[in-house]
Amino acid sequence: MGKKPDIRELKNIAKEIRIEILKMLTCAGSGHTGGSLSMVEILVGLYFYKFRCDPARPLCDTRDIFILSKGHGCPALYAVLSRMGFFGKEELGTLRKVGTRLQGHPQKGLPGVEISSGSLGQGLSIANGFALGSRLNKDPRRVYCLMGDGELDEGQVWEAALTASHYKLDSVCGIIDYNKFQIDGRTSEVKNLEPLKAKWQAFGWEVLEIDGHEVKEVMEAYDKAETIKGKPTLVLAHTVKGKGSVLFENKNKYHGVTPSKEELEKAIKEIGAKEI
Amino acid sequence: MDIKMKPTRDGFGEGLLELGSKREDVVVLSADLTESTRAGWFKEKFPGRFFSMGVSEQDMMGTAAGLALTGKVAFACTFGAFAAGRAWDQIRVSIAYMELNVKIVGTHGGISVGEDGPTHQAIEEITLMRALPGMTVIVPCDAVEAKKATIAAAEHEGPVYLRLGRSGVPVITKEEDVFKIGKASVLKDGKDLSIIACGVEVYEALCAHDVLKKENISARVINLHTPKPIDSEVIVRAARETGAIVTAEEHSVVGGMGGAVSELVSRECPVPMEFVGVQDRFGESGNPKELFKMFGLTADDIVKAAKKVIGRKR
Numbered sequence: 001m002g003k004k005p006d007i008r009e010l011k012n013i014a015k016e017i018r019i020e021i022l023k024m025l026t027c028a029g030s031g032h033t034g035g036s037l038s039m040v041e042i043l044v045g046l047y048f049y050k051f052r053c054d055p056a057r058p059l060c061d062t063r064d065i066f067i068l069s070k071g072h073g074c075p076a077l078y079a080v081l082s083r084m085g086f087f088g089k090e091e092l093g094t095l096r097k098v099g100t101r102l103q104g105h106p107q108k109g110l111p112g113v114e115i116s117s118g119s120l121g122q123g124l125s126i127a128n129g130f131a132l133g134s135r136l137n138k139d140p141r142r143v144y145c146l147m148g149d150g151e152l153d154e155g156q157v158w159e160a161a162l163t164a165s166h167y168k169l170d171s172v173c174g175i176i177d178y179n180k181f182q183i184d185g186r187t188s189e190v191k192n193l194e195p196l197k198a199k200w201q202a203f204g205w206e207v208l209e210i211d212g213h214e215v216k217e218v219m220e221a222y223d224k225a226e227t228i229k230g231k232p233t234l235v236l237a238h239t240v241k242g243k244g245s246v247l248f249e250n251k252n253k254y255h256g257v258t259p260s261k262e263e264l265e266k267a268i269k270e271i272g273a274k275e276i
Numbered sequence: 277m278d279i280k281m282k283p284t285r286d287g288f289g290e291g292l293l294e295l296g297s298k299r300e301d302v303v304v305l306s307a308d309l310t311e312s313t314r315a316g317w318f319k320e321k322f323p324g325r326f327f328s329m330g331v332s333e334q335d336m337m338g339t340a341a342g343l344a345l346t347g348k349v350a351f352a353c354t355f356g357a358f359a360a361g362r363a364w365d366q367i368r369v370s371i372a373y374m375e376l377n378v379k380i381v382g383t384h385g386g387i388s389v390g391e392d393g394p395t396h397q398a399i400e401e402i403t404l405m406r407a408l409p410g411m412t413v414i415v416p417c418d419a420v421e422a423k424k425a426t427i428a429a430a431e432h433e434g435p436v437y438l439r440l441g442r443s444g445v446p447v448i449t450k451e452e453d454v455f456k457i458g459k460a461s462v463l464k465d466g467k468d469l470s471i472i473a474c475g476v477e478v479y480e481a482l483c484a485h486d487v488l489k490k491e492n493i494s495a496r497v498i499n500l501h502t503p504k505p506i507d508s509e510v511i512v513r514a515a516r517e518t519g520a521i522v523t524a525e526e527h528s529v530v531g532g533m534g535g536a537v538s539e540l541v542s543r544e545c546p547v548p549m550e551f552v553g554v555q556d557r558f559g560e561s562g563n564p565k566e567l568f569k570m571f572g573l574t575a576d577d578i579v580k581a582a583k584k585v586i587g588r589k590r
Binding site for chain 1: 303324325327329330332334335336337338339340341342343344345346347348350365366368369370373374
C-alpha cells in the first residue's frame with residue numbers, strides 16, 4: 001500500500017470490524033470472542049496498510065502471505081477479509097453453519113485464507129516453508145504469522161523459531177497477540193511464558209514490543225520489521241482479551257463464549273460511542 | 277537361486293536423485309536422519325534444494341507444507357515412527373486437510389529395523405496414515421519398486437506416505453515391471469486362496485506359494501503395494517475367485533493393510549481371512565531374521581495361515 005492511511009480512519013475501521021465480529025459470533029451462537037477482539041488492530045494495521053494482496057486475485061504471485069496460526073481468532077480475519085473485498089459481507093452470517101466456507105476454524109479455500117489452522121502451534125512452521133519456497137522462487141514476498149500467547153505452550157512453535165533464525169528468514173514476521181489469557185486462565189498461572197521477549201531474542205529474533213491496540217504502533221512495527229535483515233522479526237503485541245467492551249475485556253469466560261443478544265446490543269452501543 | 281538383497285530406502289535414494297535432475301520443483305527435508313533415510317544422496321547433489329530441519333519432525337511437516345504451498349514437491353524424510361507417530365497431527369492438519377503436495381517418507385518401518393528395538397520399529401504407520409482422508413499410502417516390496425514409487429509419488433498430486441525399510445530385502449521385481457499407484461499386481465495366479473502382501477512380506481508370500489504348490493495348493497499372490505487407495509477390483513476378484521484370503525504385512529494387524537483388505541472384502545464379497553502380521557504387540561531388539569521367526573512373519577507362517585484359511589472355506 002505504501003502511503004500511510006489516516007489513523008482516524010483505521011481506528012474507525014477497527015471499531016466496525018469489532019462490531020462485525022460480535023454480530024457474527026452472536027449469530028453463530030458459538031466461537032471465540034475474547035481472542036478475536038484482541039487481534040483486531042493487528043489485522044487492521046496489516047491489511048489496510050502494509051499487506052500486498054489483490055482481493056480479485058487472491059492467489060496472485062505477488063501477494064504477501066498472512067497465516068493465522070491462532071485459528072480460533074478467525075472471526076476477526078473473516079470480518080477483515082470481507083471488508084477488503086475477498087468475499088461478500090452477507091457471507092459473514094454463515095459462520096459455523098452447515099455448508100459454509102466460514103468454518104469454525106479457518107479452512108484453506110476461502111479466498112484470502114492461505115492455510116487451514118485450528119490445531120495450535122503449526123502456523124509458524126508453514127510460514128517458514130512459505131519463506132523458504134519464496135526464496136527459491138526469487139519471490140520477494142513477506143510472510144506474516146499471527147500466533148496466540150497460549151499457543152506458545154506448543155513445542156512446535158519453538159522448533160519453528162529455531163528454523164526461522166537458522167535459515168535467516170528475514171521475510172518472516174511473527175506476531176504474538178499477547179492478551180495474557182488462555183482457556184484455563186492467565187498465561188502466568190497456566191504456564192508462565194515470561195521472560196517472553198528475552199526468549200525470542202535468545203532464539204535469534206529481532207523483537208519489537210508494542211501496544212497491540214495502537215494502530216500507529218502496529219503499522220510502524222511492520223515498517224520496521226521490513227528493514228531488519230539477516231534474521232526474522234517478532235512483533236510482541238500487548239493486547240487486552242475481549243478488547244472493545246467492558247462486558248468482555250479481561251473476562252476469560254468469553255474465551256469460547258459468544259455474546260447474548262442483549263450483550264451484543266450493549267457492546268455495539270459502547271463501541272460506537274467510543275471516542276477516537 | 278542367488279537373490280540380490282537391497283534396502284528399499286536405497287531405491288528411494290536413487291529415485292530422489294533421478295527426480296532431482298529431472299525436476300526443479302522437487303525439494304527434500306530431513307529431520308537429522310539424512311544418511312539413514314538416504315535423503316543425503318540428494319543433499320550432496322542438490323544442496324540448494326535440501327533443508328536440514330534438525331530433530332524436529334513436527335516443524336519439518338509444517339515447513340514441507342509451506343514449501344508445497346509455493347509450488348514445490350516436498351519430500352519430508354525421517355523414520356516412520358517419528359513421521360507417522362510423532363508428527364501425526366501436523367500431517368493431519370497442515371498436510372492432509374489442505375491436500376498438499378507433500379511426500380512423507382518414513383524409513384525404518386517394521387521390525388526389520390532390528391537391534392534398535394521397539395521405539396524405532398514403526399508398526400502402525402499404515403493404520404495411522406490410511407485413516408487420513410486423501411492420503412495415499414505406498415509400501416514398496418523391494419528397492420526397484422521403491423525407486424518407481426518415489427517417482428510416481430512426485431508425479432501424483434496430493435499427499436503421499438511412503439513406507440520404507442532399513443534392512444536389505446530381496447529384489448523380486450524388474451525394471452520393466454509397471455508400477456502404478458493404486459494398481460495391485462498379481463504375481464502368481466492361483467485358485468485355492470489368495471495371499472495379499474505388501475513390503476518385504478511379498479517375498480515371503482512368493483516363498484509360501486512355492487511350498488504350497490508342492491502340496492498341491494494353488495495360491496494367488498498379490499502385491500498390494502498401495503494399501504490406500506486400495507485396488508478394489510483385484511482384491512474383490514481374488515475373494516470371489518479363490519474364496520479365501522491371507523494378508524501378510526510387516527506391520528500391526530490392527531488396522532493395517534490387512535484391515536484395509538478386510539473392510540473391503542467383508543462389504544463386497546465376504547470370505548474367510550487370516551492375518552499374518554505383528555499381533556497387537558510392540559517390537560523387540562534383535563537380529564531381523566530371528567525377529568521374523570519370533571513374530572510369525574516368515575513364509576512358514578504364511579503357509580500355516582493358508583492351510584488354516586482353506587480349512588475354513590465352506
